[in-house]
Amino acid sequence: MSERAPFLVGYLDNETNQSDLPPSSDVVIIGGGLLGTSLAYYLSKSGVETVLIERDDINREASGTNAGSFHFQIALHQLTPNMSESEKRRLADEVRLQVDAASLWDEIEQELDADLGVHFDGGIMVAESDDEMRVLKEKDVIEKEAGLESHILTGDEMRAFAPYLAPDLAGISFCPREGHANSLLVGPTYAYRAWQNGALFRTGCDVTRIERVSGGGDLKGKRFRVITSRGVIECNRVVNATGAWAAELSAQLGLHIPLGLSGLHVNVTEPREYFLKSMIQHIGRRLTLKQTHNNTFIIGGGWPSREEKFPKRYSNTWSSTTGNLAVALRVLPMLADVKLLRTWSGVWAYTKDFKPILGESEKVPGYHIAMVPTGFTLGPMVAQMLSQYMTAAPGKGKLPTEFNIDREVA
């Protein structure tokens, strides 16, 4: 790891960032979260002319507020109350996608030549009750079938393996592949490397409208006019990577994107001597818990935060704080005297069928969307897939049909 991450952050020197929008570009990416920045990286690496436009600073929304977990095991939020055969198939598909993402994360620090706090020290999923234990076993079967290694441990075996856990838990599954990374650094590092590849960035630049240029369809002439708070730029292809805000711009083009939004709560504590290598999750309750390489504990797992009117950030609630911490304490009692330092929240966007929305619209050719619910885990990988699609010879690019952006989701 040659450069220490803090030095990567000169990623956009102020002068370039503050200068005017270029009049045109082949691709304009809207949104500087992980999806936008990693796509800018992969496209620029292939020599595609790319301008990324972000209304705030890079990585300030979901991509810089998430808990940084790699969700490779099937987690609580993917489950349905009763698992039918088709549910199981859906889950197996999701696991396969997650396994693919793992290989990208294996190599990301090398690819970007930076320390991103990537840990692959495994993930523990705990079950408190017999019911939860049953789910754990069911999911274990699906995971194994999909090619993800995991182990079920109970009783003394569990206690010997993870002596720090509450001894009376019903059991755990352990997935050696799981891990986490520093979400504050991944997006900006992609941006920095993309910028080195020649991609242009403009922050503090709010896209207010996307217009189709009439007589479009001619690949040489530009098909879109993107209107921003800092001027207008024309382009051949637009990628909407605005996460939780993806529906608004799409609606201007007559496209309906079925997004659900939810504010999520995260806690961080003071540092303690490093001991917890594995990430911990709960199969029946909302919990993710990990010790970072700065020795603090990050505790999250999907507790809600309170909606606020943009641009105010969603606020944290007392009940989510104390509820989330109680689940953490139930699983890891030794946290009792560790001090909570701060909470924060971010807006999480998900699709109703929980699949990515990825690709080019058939209704509006040239218009692309890049969005995925577990976007920290899967973001870079789906961005890479989209980049491959966009750099393939015309008509040759392929993306999974179930990601189709024109699909109807109830």
Add this chain to the structure above:
Amino acid sequence: MIDSQFDLVVIGGGPAGIAATSTAASFGLKVAIIDERATFGGQIFKRLGEGFAIQSPDDLGKDYARGARLIDELDQPRISKFTATTVLTIEANQIITSHPVEGVRSFNPKALVIAPGAYDRPVVFPGWTLPGVMTAGAVQTLVKTQQISPGKRIFFAGSGPLALAFSAQLIKYGAPVFKVIESAPFPSPAKLLGLLSSVNGNWDLAGDALRYRSTLLSKRVPFHYGRIIIKAEGSGRVEEVTHARVDRDWNPIPGTEVVESADTLCLGYGFFPSHELFRLLDCNFDYDETRGGFTVAKDHWGLTESSSPIPIYAVGDGTGVTGSYSAEAQGRLAGLHIANHLGSLSTTERDTQSKGFLKELNQRNKFQRAINKMFEVKQGIYQLADANTVICRCESVKAKEIDPVIDSTCDLSVVKSYSRAGMGLCQARNCQRQIAAMIAKRHDRSISEINFQTPRMPVKPVEIGKIADPSIREEKYFIQ
């Protein structure tokens, strides 16, 4: 548990909070006063350490007597006192606190006074994190409450009326201060005249200042105007300090450096308001460097706009530093307004009773303004660090690690997420303004334009085990 019995909750048991509490209670309101310390009195009325016998109250000065009188005002049946109780957050009308033994307690009163006071302004220069470099407040606590001197040769560097007061007090208690420097220039005749014209009604304060000056003179402690601390050095502890003359903006003038040997460097450059709670409530702010930077916007009753459904009163130094007399007057006015607002006091009666306090507040503020003119804090105070100076002490982040981030952003939260500056235990209380000043300089802006990082709860760190609540259950997840 939610405590619904109170008309009014007051956060902060310093002069401002006490005055608001006792005034409101005297009109029949039921009031809870909350302070995280073990005793009431706030910053100014620090009590003696346990087992400590007071020889003569005079030794402790009139602050102590005044403090004792104020604290006695809290002995009214309608006042409930909560010490060692820390306010962690405010949600709408709910004030949520935690006590080390009794745990979490929430209040939902009809009105809220927030009087959290101020803390020593940190000044960042090479060596500021060396052991032996202490804030005036910390030294004062040691000397006043434990009669321990932190060193044998104390150099005092600071600015403003409190620099004089502090150093004189320390000397009076027997602490070996050998030199005092003040960054402001020797007061011009015009400024002195301005001060003189505001003395009426403030003879006590003016008298104090004279007494402080004469203490220094009689002990032959040199006092130099127009100089600022620029460096502290030593192996493992302060051994030498360097100071220099300053220009109008408090930038050190090269070639004027003087090195002195000292084992303790005491810093008294004024205070920063504790405004975390006001920020959580979306209050509006103005900017005044000499009163501590961001100050809470409010009317003369202390009433401030906020996102809370109940009226919020902002009083005392936590809203902008103006000193303990002004803090007390602000508290009284808030108390009267609340009593009227909640129907215990007629508007005519309120206005009659408030006249005296308003007059006092105006007089005190006039004096304070004249003083502030003399001791205006200049931006040079933020320009003392070099590339290797630690800016964020909690996370040990140096200036040279922050500079490249600042190159590409004006956002404190962005600086924080890339450099870790401001992520530690103090949650940026100590480094936030310094980083804001670095941003302001790089991007040619005024420091007042650089916004806070996003406010989040809890406003003070708290043990997980003290607040975790197993009775709260989340909704089950989702895909149906």
